[in-house]
Structures are given as structure tokens and as C-alpha cells.
Amino acid sequence: MSDPAHGSWYFSVQLPRDTPGPARFRKGGFRTARQAATARDHALATAVAGTNPRRITVEQWLRRWQQSLPGRVRRSTAATYGHHVDYYRIPYLGNHTLTGLRPAHIETMFTTIGALPTRSGRPVSAATVQRIRATLRRALNMAIREQLLLVNPARLILLPRPHRHRPQPWSAARVAAWRHDGQRPTVSGWTPDQLARFLTFTADDPLYPLWWLASLRGLRRGELCALRWTDLDLIEGTLTVNHHIAHVHGRPYLDSPKTAAGHRTIALDRTTVTVLRQHQQHQQQFFSDARKPWQPDGPVFTRPIRPDWLTHHFTARVTASGLPPVRLHDLRHGAATLALTAHTDLKTVQDMLGHTSYAFTADTYTTVLPEQARQAAETTAQIILNAQHKLPRTKPG
Incomplete structure (x- = not known):
């Protein structure tokens, strides 16, 4: 958030109840929104590290996972993961505890996402939904490695497979339909x-x-x-x-x-x-x-x-x-x-x-x-024609 009085950015987060210190933490003086967001994520990750594992929320875990990405994945990949976290994961799953996250919660998220139009007015594609699920699976796999989860609930979700459209050449008939x-x-x-x-x-x-x-x-x-x-x-x-x-x-x-x-x-x-x-x-x-x-x-x-x-x-x-x-x-x-x-x-x-x-x-x-x-088609037909020509000619009757 921007602070009009000082011309800088600040962040404010609600920390877990069992985190030592105040429940709400605010800090300002950042030159850009990105610097403030980075500091916010670091504060959350630090707080989560000392939190009772059963009280860790999905939002807290995803922020901590994001902090682990730099240096491990490409910058563009990290940016895509961040988009998925901010626009899909946290709004629909963030309030659930990590250990309480169930496949039904994730299915509800995908049902809601599927009903929302994109900027082009079209529904979210099946390929995009698969990528969103892949991001969640990767984040939850890290929780399994740290022994916070036994099973990755994102693996249990059945999603429609993306339909690969075969490119169609612009034939005369398709051009005519397009112009019409x-x-x-x-x-x-x-x-x-x-x-x-x-x-x-x-x-x-x-x-x-x-x-x-x-x-x-x-x-x-x-x-x-x-x-x-x-x-x-x-x-x-x-x-x-x-x-x-x-x-x-x-x-x-x-x-x-x-x-x-x-x-x-x-x-x-x-x-x-x-x-x-x-x-x-x-x-x-x-x-x-x-x-x-x-x-x-x-x-x-x-x-x-x-x-x-x-x-x-x-x-x-x-x-x-x-x-x-x-x-x-x-x-x-x-x-x-x-x-x-x-x-x-x-x-x-x-x-x-x-x-x-x-x-x-x-x-x-x-x-x-x-x-x-x-x-x-012509070559195939010619094979039959050639075979017919080789047959002995017989008179009817």
C-alpha cells in the first residue's frame, strides 16, 4: 500500500495467533511496491517458520514457498508461479490450514475459476487450469519434503485434459466463411x-x-x-x-x-x-x-x-x-x-x-x-486403378 503522507510504500500483515510478538505487523519506508511485497513475504515466511505446523495456513505456506524460488527456477517461471498464487491460490485456498486442505476445497476452487471469464471474455482454458494445478502440486510437494503433509491433495484432483487444436490451413472455403x-x-x-x-x-x-x-x-x-x-x-x-x-x-x-x-x-x-x-x-x-x-x-x-x-x-x-x-x-x-x-x-x-x-x-x-x-488421395486411388488394369478382362454373362 502507498503512504500519501510520506510518498513511500508499506505493508501490513496479520500474523498467526501463536506467533511470538504482536498479532499485526506493519512496516513502511519502501521505495517501490515490489520492495514492500518482498519484505512482507519475508516477514510471513519468518513468522511461519516458528509457528505450530498445524496452524500454518495455505497462504502462509505459499508465501514461504515463493521465498524459496529465486535461484531455483527461471525468473519468468517464478513470475508465473507468483501470478497463480496471488490470483487463484490465496483468494480461494489461503484461509484453510495446510494440514486441513482437502481435495474438495481444491475442486471447489477449480469449479469457481472455470466459471470466471478471462480478460478476453473467454473461460479459463483447460491448459491454464492444468498449469495452476501443477503450481499447487509443486508447492505442496515441498510441504511433504518438510514432513508437514503426508499426502499431496492436489494429486487427487481429476481435471479435464487440454484439447490440442490441430492447426487448420486457410482453404478457400474457410476464407469465404471468414469474410462472410x-x-x-x-x-x-x-x-x-x-x-x-x-x-x-x-x-x-x-x-x-x-x-x-x-x-x-x-x-x-x-x-x-x-x-x-x-x-x-x-x-x-x-x-x-x-x-x-x-x-x-x-x-x-x-x-x-x-x-x-x-x-x-x-x-x-x-x-x-x-x-x-x-x-x-x-x-x-x-x-x-x-x-x-x-x-x-x-x-x-x-x-x-x-x-x-x-x-x-x-x-x-x-x-x-x-x-x-x-x-x-x-x-x-x-x-x-x-x-x-x-x-x-x-x-x-x-x-x-x-x-x-x-x-x-x-x-x-x-x-x-x-x-x-x-x-x-490421388496416389492412393491410382494404386487401385493400376491393379484394376492388370486384371483379365471378362465379358458379362
């Missing part, structure tokens, strides 16, 4: 012709090389934003992914890939090398005109690009092009589909995308294009 009443697939992708039209439309866009890389090589938006010239070898025709831009509390920061598979080297075709060489020459000329030294280890895209801004800019460019809508992330799916259409083996596509799981690549990022489906 706005009807669109949950997850969609452009056909090669539609992608070519978008790249032609954005040919004069300063971010054209970025759209090209996203479309043909399938880089994530955070990886594109973090790309530096030292990550490119335009002689050998390779691109190495070493970093990505992540967000915590709305602020971007440079981070390493989440998995070992995320650290990868991607082969570049000659056309992509040409696109990047031309972009490099334009960038060097821009710095020369501004009488600034060009940095060979500088960012490939000199304008400070945030991943969230990039998403909004891409959406605006798609709208201006008149093409059916796709998400920026759908270009990544499209890159995998195009590679498979070119008869690239799935293992190579997996490495290009930086996936740990071969099955995940196959299930998530591959869609049969209409042209492929028609060719497969």
Missing part, C-alpha cells in the same frame, strides 16, 4: 500462396528479414528479438540461437533458452542469406549516415523490439494486407509445415524448432496442406 461472418479456426495457418503474398506485401517493411526468418526458419518471437550479428555466420549459412527476450512484470530481459534443445544451430538457405546480407548493408549505411559506429556484435534488428510489441505490429501488418488472420506464433507452425512439404525429415524439423520431444513436434506443428492431401 468472421468465422475462423481456433488455430490456423497460411498456405504457401498466402504466405508469399504477405512477404511480398511487407517487402519494404524494415522488419521484412524478421518476418522472413519467422516464416521459413520458425524462430520464436523472443529469439528473433534477441538475435545478434555474432549469432549469424553468413559465409557458412548458419544461425545459432543463444538467447531470447523474456518478460517479468511487463519488463523484458535477456535470458538463455529454456532447454538444451533450445540452444541450436539452424541452416540457412541461400535466399535467406541474401536477405540478411542486404539487411546488414542497409543497417551499416544507416549507422554511417548517422555518423555512428556500426557494431558487428550488435542486434540484428536495431530498433529495441519487445516480443509483445512485435505481436501487435505483426497483427497490424496482417490486417493491412487483407489476408486471413494468423498469429505470429503460427508462422512457426507454418515453417515446420513448409519444411515437411519439402520432404524434410521430422527429426531435422524438430532440431530446427528447438523441441526436446520428437512427438511434440509431430503433434503440434505439422498440418497436412490441401495440396498434400489431394496428392495423397
Whole structure:
């Protein structure tokens, strides 16, 4: 909370009844809300450490668990856990004692969450519900390790499995339906012709090389934003992914890939090398005109690009092009589909995308294009036709 009289932040907490000292604790003089929240959580964790285990509430335990996260998980992961704790766990479960928490309490929480609309007006997705449960399970597993619980009640909850929507290409029929009443697939992708039209439309866009890389090589938006010239070898025709831009509390920061598979080297075709060489020459000329030294280890895209801004800019460019809508992330799916259409083996596509799981690549990022489906149907029918032609001809009757 802010203190108008002093221009600073303070916190006030109600400590457990069996905690030594006053039941309510207040402290101020913090420059930011985050500093006050950190101090509050530390005060709670310290108080809980000396509390009768049977009197520890779920809120107190979750605050203590949050204090243990820095240095053990990624900053973005800790921020996601914190969001789950503040918006879901504590409001619905915080008043229960840790030892008194039952599966029925957790089921009631999920029933309530499922009925609440998100900022987009849609209900919370099954995938989000699963992630919320995973956060709770992790926090309660720590209580089991410290012998405060015997069983993790979050493990006993049955939740609907997330439905993985298979991407649908924008066929002529789907485009017509979209233009008529706005009807669109949950997850969609452009056909090669539609992608070519978008790249032609954005040919004069300063971010054209970025759209090209996203479309043909399938880089994530955070990886594109973090790309530096030292990550490119335009002689050998390779691109190495070493970093990505992540967000915590709305602020971007440079981070390493989440998995070992995320650290990868991607082969570049000659056309992509040409696109990047031309972009490099334009960038060097821009710095020369501004009488600034060009940095060979500088960012490939000199304008400070945030991943969230990039998403909004891409959406605006798609709208201006008149093409059916796709998400920026759908270009990544499209890159995998195009590679498979070119008869690239799935293992190579997996490495290009930086996936740990071969099955995940196959299930998530591959869609049969209409042209492929028609060719497969024709080939199948031709097998029967060829067999029929080999049969001896007999006269009826």
C-alpha cells in the first residue's frame, strides 16, 4: 500500500495467533511496491517458520514457498508461479490450514475459476487450469519434503485434459466463411500462396528479414528479438540461437533458452542469406549516415523490439494486407509445415524448432496442406486403378 503522507510504500500483515510478538505487523519506508511485497513475504515466511505446523495456513505456506524460488527456477517461471498464487491460490485456498486442505476445497476452487471469464471474455482454458494445478502440486510437494503433509491433495484432483487444436490451413472455403461472418479456426495457418503474398506485401517493411526468418526458419518471437550479428555466420549459412527476450512484470530481459534443445544451430538457405546480407548493408549505411559506429556484435534488428510489441505490429501488418488472420506464433507452425512439404525429415524439423520431444513436434506443428492431401488421395486411388488394369478382362454373362 502507498503512504500519501510520506510518498513511500508499506505493508501490513496479520500474523498467526501463536506467533511470538504482536498479532499485526506493519512496516513502511519502501521505495517501490515490489520492495514492500518482498519484505512482507519475508516477514510471513519468518513468522511461519516458528509457528505450530498445524496452524500454518495455505497462504502462509505459499508465501514461504515463493521465498524459496529465486535461484531455483527461471525468473519468468517464478513470475508465473507468483501470478497463480496471488490470483487463484490465496483468494480461494489461503484461509484453510495446510494440514486441513482437502481435495474438495481444491475442486471447489477449480469449479469457481472455470466459471470466471478471462480478460478476453473467454473461460479459463483447460491448459491454464492444468498449469495452476501443477503450481499447487509443486508447492505442496515441498510441504511433504518438510514432513508437514503426508499426502499431496492436489494429486487427487481429476481435471479435464487440454484439447490440442490441430492447426487448420486457410482453404478457400474457410476464407469465404471468414469474410462472410468472421468465422475462423481456433488455430490456423497460411498456405504457401498466402504466405508469399504477405512477404511480398511487407517487402519494404524494415522488419521484412524478421518476418522472413519467422516464416521459413520458425524462430520464436523472443529469439528473433534477441538475435545478434555474432549469432549469424553468413559465409557458412548458419544461425545459432543463444538467447531470447523474456518478460517479468511487463519488463523484458535477456535470458538463455529454456532447454538444451533450445540452444541450436539452424541452416540457412541461400535466399535467406541474401536477405540478411542486404539487411546488414542497409543497417551499416544507416549507422554511417548517422555518423555512428556500426557494431558487428550488435542486434540484428536495431530498433529495441519487445516480443509483445512485435505481436501487435505483426497483427497490424496482417490486417493491412487483407489476408486471413494468423498469429505470429503460427508462422512457426507454418515453417515446420513448409519444411515437411519439402520432404524434410521430422527429426531435422524438430532440431530446427528447438523441441526436446520428437512427438511434440509431430503433434503440434505439422498440418497436412490441401495440396498434400489431394496428392495423397490421388496416389492412393491410382494404386487401385493400376491393379484394376492388370486384371483379365471378362465379358458379362
